[in-house]
Amino acid sequence: MDILNLLSGSLQQALGPTAVVYALAAIGLNVQFGYTGLLNFGQAGFMAIGGYFMAASVATWGLSFWVGIALGLGLSVVLALLLGIPTLRLRADYLAIVTIAAAEIIRQTLGSVTLLKWFGGQDGLINFQRTFVEMNPFSSRVDLGIVAWRPFDFWLLFSGWILVAIGVVVVWLLMRSPWGRVLKGIREDEDAVRSLGKNVYSYKMQSLIIGGLFGAVAGFYVALQHTNMNPTWVATDTTFFAYTVLLLGGAARVLGPVVGSIVFWFLITFLDLFFGILTRGADPFMPEWIMTNQQASLMRLIIMGLALMLLMIFRPQGIFGDRRELAIDAR
């Protein structure tokens, strides 16, 4: 019985809105890192820009939801330009450090008391989802046997997976074109591509922008999912999780982020529920001195950290990756 609960609970998360958010964020990273080799460690910053400006447009400035969406997308393009201009000419690790720093700048600034009246400080913003709720065609609980969702959650994940599907198709179309070939060339050796007369800087910028747009959409979803936008959703670890999702599914593979996100959230939830069961109640399975209920909630992150390391060391091409590519990866 517990086993069934465990599995259905995990499946619920694996298909739920959270998986949508991370699939979207990871599709963006796939364009940037997987195909172009750009180490954007600031995906959380793009999510913040998307989520916050969508939310603030409605909740603070009283604009329409769609203006908020447009603003979020527009500003994430601006952010990509601002980040790209100083760093895209530099080595990969510089971009990593600058983007991670920028994401933290954005998070701390948007969550600050100084901007409290616009962005709600640490509590963040609420009451911005009305338009989205009104569009919901589902009025009753959706029950698929082992998993079931409230109508709002189902609307979230339904619309979310549609967006993910669109994203996947767009990426697939782009990456099989000569444009995508230039990106892949840049990932392999940008000087070589430059010597063939391609404007590498411009391509990197386009890639950064496209990936950032996916980040912004992930930001919309994270805000809608929690009906609240606050700094917690866009911490540095959010980006790291998205990378784990991408690497799990396989970078530079069109479906990598989707598969990765589903598997990731299945495993994470499974571990969480599993250790929760082991330690719950007055007389837990696991003796208190080994693991308390508090500590149990950390197990999934401990294991995740370990898994990311092992994955990168032993299967850098992801769980379903291509062996052929690995063979030539001996750098």
Added chain:
Amino acid sequence: MPADTTAPASGSEYVDRGRAAEARKALASVEHEPGAPKPDPIVVADEVTRQFGGLKAVDVAHVEIQRGAITALIGPNGAGKTTFFNLLTGFDRPNTGRWTFNGKSLAGMSAYKVARLGMVRTFQLTKVLAKLTVIENMRIGATGQSGESLARAMFPFFWRAQEKANTERAGAILQRFKLDAKRDDFAGSLSGGQRKLLEMARALMVEPELIMLDEPMAGVNPALKQSLLGHVKSLREDGMTVFFVEHDMDMVRDISDWVIVMAQGQVIAEGPPDSVMADQRVIDAYLGSHHDQVLDFEEEEKILQEAQEEHVKNEEEAQ
């Protein structure tokens, strides 16, 4: 030393259209002096200098490269040849200097624009795109692809025909370079010599006017070398200008119409292969510089060795 410089370029469809004779004739009247003016220069460089800390890696007062000829750039290790290539093609920025390509000033121009103008280079350490197949490596070289713009990329309708034409051209070049069997392999799986070939073939996809090869023969086996020599000569027959760096004197002697010698950043001699190689300045530069080089290296080694010994001693004392 040079036993059979007259051996035919085997293995390639080298068709003599008389361009070699033409180029040599044009250069016959040129002085054998550093910086000598050429009758029809494609590249003219003046006062180009590049400093790394205290070291003046490149200090070229004046140099011209004749159009339609094969010009070799030789010099001891560390003479500044690669750096000079980098400067000319926009991969590095000089401290001073100006240079033109077809009369157009290139100073400050970014590398990709230089390539688009028709001045394409290869690298001493090959840069193949490892996780792309050989044919994709070739296709990426083609210029003016409409499918490379983001707006059209998603709609194959815009670029399919062009892609097909490029693929055909790429196939033909691959065949010429004997790489057609490797067409669908990852470039990363090629051998060192094959990579050199692929890089050269890819540069040809750009349809350059001037092709600059940085040590195209390094690491290539003698048999393959012969056919590569043929390729290079056939480039001249196709109307291209070739400017290449090479340490292999046989090759230099065999294919070049003109030789420029660099040492310690400066152009110290110019002339046809035979006269240059007999030039006392050149011999001095090679031997002298070579001598220095060895000393430098030994010195460095000695210091490092001492450091290591000291370390070991300290360790022993500590125990």
Added chain:
Amino acid sequence: MRVRQSSAAALVLMTLFTVLGISGNAQAATPPATVATSADDDTIDVKGKLVDTREKPPAPVEGVQISVEDDAGELVGEATSDADGLFVIPLGADIDVVGETYTIKLDESTLPEGTELRNPDQVELERQVKISADISVTFPIGEGTVGTGWAVRALQLGVGGLVFSLLLAMAALGLSMIFGTTGLTNFAHGELITFGALIALFIDRLPGNITVGGMNITMVTAIAVAMVMSTLFGWAQDKALWKPLRRRGTGLIAAMIVSIGLSIFLRNLYQYFAGAANHNYSQWTSPSPWSIGPVLITPKDVGVIIFSTIVLVAVTLAIAKTRLGKATRAVSDNPALAASSGINVDRVISVVWAVGAGLAGLSGVLLGMTQGFDYQIGFKILLLVFAAVVLGGLGTVWGAILGSFIIGIFIEVSTLVVPAELKFVGALLVLILALLFRPQGLLGRAERVG
């Protein structure tokens, strides 16, 4: 998703984030402000000690009224300083209080005859409760420093910045040396910092005190043990993880991502064992400041400045002068050449890891001493360490130190004009702007192409 209730409210808050963090793990990044906690109770107090710094040793000032108001202007609590100059005003349970902002006011009319605030502008202090920790405030009392407010404040902040810079420099030096010799951008460097702080906490929490001739040397021992253990940790980490990865020929970007995994792993392991609470060491908790000229400085800070300066000078001298130091630089310059000339590159890297981790661990203990810490103190300052190293020039020794001073002092002094909560933002912006104009960092070298 489940939210659990817990008796220890401090834990609730952190786990709340962690549990909710099912879609994004949270850490309320807390700038290391002057925060101090007492025991692990769940009420948060505002506390402080009023002393007249003209006396030597500083004399307690009794009978001064202090009041606290919340951001709506409501009075939260009042207290009068006791015979030791101490005052404590409880704010409430931390679950209610964290995130709120309070104004702490001193009633100047209750100051004894002949004493004034040294900075008359500072009768009110605004503080935000960022984490579950008591707030300690100081109202320096002495001669009024009329008209010099701005300059003195800048100087005072500069001193705070100096302390932070030195600690940052120790952490940055390790990161930069490891990058120089191995090319690894180590995102788990913050966990080396936390490791030192936690080891020292472990020693500190052992029952009883360690005394020599009646002198309590618990903390001194803790620092020493933390340094040794950190050194060992760094050495072992290289041996067990990084060296095998180098052998396998793992790419630099792959290694960077491995370090991210390691960071997540260690950080949560630390929380597993140490909990999410804020910790303080038992010794040297509330020293009264000395005044040097117009500047106030605690003896602890002076100790930290002297000690870390000695350590930094010793390490940089060792790098500059010893054979091993020279070998290290040779490896940084060109590993292949160094190897071919008989230097045991692996050995050099081993030493660099050990020394780098030892420095990071030391910086962690000292950081914990000056401002209290929790299981992610290293992660919180990691970005600043990166900023320092990149600003100075990745892989350079002097660059790391120079960058640390610029970042450390900028962070503090910038609060003259920017709100304190945004001081990290300012420092990170400096980093980005600096890269615009000098991508290789202040003391770095440009790379070779082709």
